[in-house]
Amino acid sequence: MPELPQRKVGIVACSGEELAEGTVTRLAALRVLEHLRPGETVTICLPLFLAGGEGDRAFARFYPTIALDGCDKRCAARATELYSGKPAAGVVVTDLVREHGLGQPEGARRLNASGQQAVEVTANRVAGLVDEILGGQWSRHSGSFVEAAPAATPEAAPQAGCACASAIPVQTVDVDGQAVPVAALPLIFEQFRGAGKAPGAEVTKELLATVKIYNDVPAGTDGAYLAALAREFAAYCARKQARP
Amino acid sequence: MSPEVRKVMVVPCSGIGKTYGTVSREAAYEVTEDLRPRSTQLVALSLLVLGDEEARAAVRAHPAVTIDGCKLTCAAKMVQESGGQVAQGIAVLDVYRRNRELKPQGIAELNEGGHLLAHAVAEEITVIVDDLVAREEAPDHA
Numbered sequence: 001m002p003e004l005p006q007r008k009v010g011i012v013a014c015s016g017e018e019l020a021e022g023t024v025t026r027l028a029a030l031r032v033l034e035h036l037r038p039g040e041t042v043t044i045c046l047p048l049f050l051a052g053g054e055g056d057r058a059f060a061r062f063y064p065t066i067a068l069d070g071c072d073k074r075c076a077a078r079a080t081e082l083y084s085g086k087p088a089a090g091v092v093v094t095d096l097v098r099e100h101g102l103g104q105p106e107g108a109r110r111l112n113a114s115g116q117q118a119v120e121v122t123a124n125r126v127a128g129l130v131d132e133i134l135g136g137q138w139s140r141h142s143g144s145f146v147e148a149a150p151a152a153t154p155e156a157a158p159q160a161g162c163a164c165a166s167a168i169p170v171q172t173v174d175v176d177g178q179a180v181p182v183a184a185l186p187l188i189f190e191q192f193r194g195a196g197k198a199p200g201a202e203v204t205k206e207l208l209a210t211v212k213i214y215n216d217v218p219a220g221t222d223g224a225y226l227a228a229l230a231r232e233f234a235a236y237c238a239r240k241q242a243r244p
Numbered sequence: 245m246s247p248e249v250r251k252v253m254v255v256p257c258s259g260i261g262k263t264y265g266t267v268s269r270e271a272a273y274e275v276t277e278d279l280r281p282r283s284t285q286l287v288a289l290s291l292l293v294l295g296d297e298e299a300r301a302a303v304r305a306h307p308a309v310t311i312d313g314c315k316l317t318c319a320a321k322m323v324q325e326s327g328g329q330v331a332q333g334i335a336v337l338d339v340y341r342r343n344r345e346l347k348p349q350g351i352a353e354l355n356e357g358g359h360l361l362a363h364a365v366a367e368e369i370t371v372i373v374d375d376l377v378a379r380e381e382a383p384d385h386a
Contacts, residue, residue, distance in 0.1 A: 013260060014288075014290040015258040015260055015269075015288075015289075015290060016288045016290050016291070017256060017258070017269060017272065017273075017286055017287075017288045017289070018286055018287075018288045018291075019288075022288065022290070026260060027352055029260060030260070030351055030352040031352070034351075034352070043260055043261055044261075045257070045258055045259050045260055045261065045265070045318060046258060046289070046290055046293055047257070047258055047289050047290075047292075047293050047318035047319070047321075047322050048316065048318060049293065050293055050318075050321070050322065050325060051316060051317070051318040051321040051322060051325075052316060052318075073291070073294070073296070075288075075290035075291060075293060075294040075296075076290065078294055079290070079293045079294050082294075108273070109270075109273040109277060
């Protein structure tokens with residue numbers, strides 16, 4: 001049976017090679033991924049939004065995402081929004097340096113002491129944002145928190161997560177005449193069928209609840225989504241029965 | 245960025261999830277800061293992703309050497325997407341296959357093998373850069 005990833009926060013760093021602040025984003029992201037919030041975060045290389053496939057571009061629709069930028073060009077935030085989905089939050093290193101009265105980070109290749117301090121401050125800010133996002137229900141559609149919800153349970157064996165080789169499967173379905181890409185739907189169908197669940201009204205409601213974990217379902221569209229999911233799951237099961 | 249005084253653009257892949265991405269980045273710094281600072285220019289991949297005009301102009305106006313840490317070849321693809329020409333694409337994994345004793349480890353901080361592999365990559369790029377510069381400076385170059 002496939003395993004759906006638990007709810008995690010995606011971190012997209014600009015990694016700008018030209019600037020010390022770009023190196024700060026990279027090292028701060030890695031500190032969060034490897035040490036501060038290892039079971040609750042995942043990352044992707046920014047260029048994959050263009051160089052990768054649809055599954056890579058689904059990243060920010062699948063994970064609430066923190067864009068981590070070195071300068072006010074905000075390449076990570078803007079590219080994430082342009083090619084994948086609106087980030088849940090953004091951090092700009094130059095702003096943090098100013099806020100905290102740190103010295104100027106220098107040395108893109110080898111950070112000076114101020115750069116190392118900036119890594120600490122940035123990583124802590126990102127970790128705090130991860131906690132906020134996992135403690136609330138983030139709407140990818142509106143770009144804001146919609147209601148309080150229990151924090152996600154961390155995974156048992158924390159490890160740094162890279163999404164490079166694990167593009168998220170996306171299935172486009174007709175929802176009330178609109179072609180809507182639904183992240184993780186193939187995995188969800190496979191999981192439900194593997195659990196012995198057959199098409200039916202109750203199972204369709206469960207499907208919608210699972211779809212909502214990974215996708216933004218606009219308010220007032222539950223009925224249209226239920227109809228679409230019922231139709232698609234029945235078709236999926238029929239296909240599997242014909243070609244197990 | 246001053247592409248008019250630089251001959252070859254060096255574009256590393258920005259890979260953040262694997263050690264080979266860090267090797268790519270370190271090799272790019274070694275070429276542009278230590279080995280051939282006057283004839284090369286580092287181009288940040290994030291700028292190309294966002295379509296930054298100055299970065300795009302740089303890779304359009306000059307040959308580019310790309311350094312990729314995995315088979316997805318983001319750096320090479322982004323240079324091409326930006327209208328530039330990849331004069332030579334370097335795959336870190338290929339260099340590692342030729343130098344099996346240099347096993348890289350670590351992402352935030354490379355081990356010694358990683359630094360040595362980055363140096364091997366940088367040395368290969370230096371040969372390519374010298375060749376490209378020689379061709380650009382040849383009397384019959386258009």
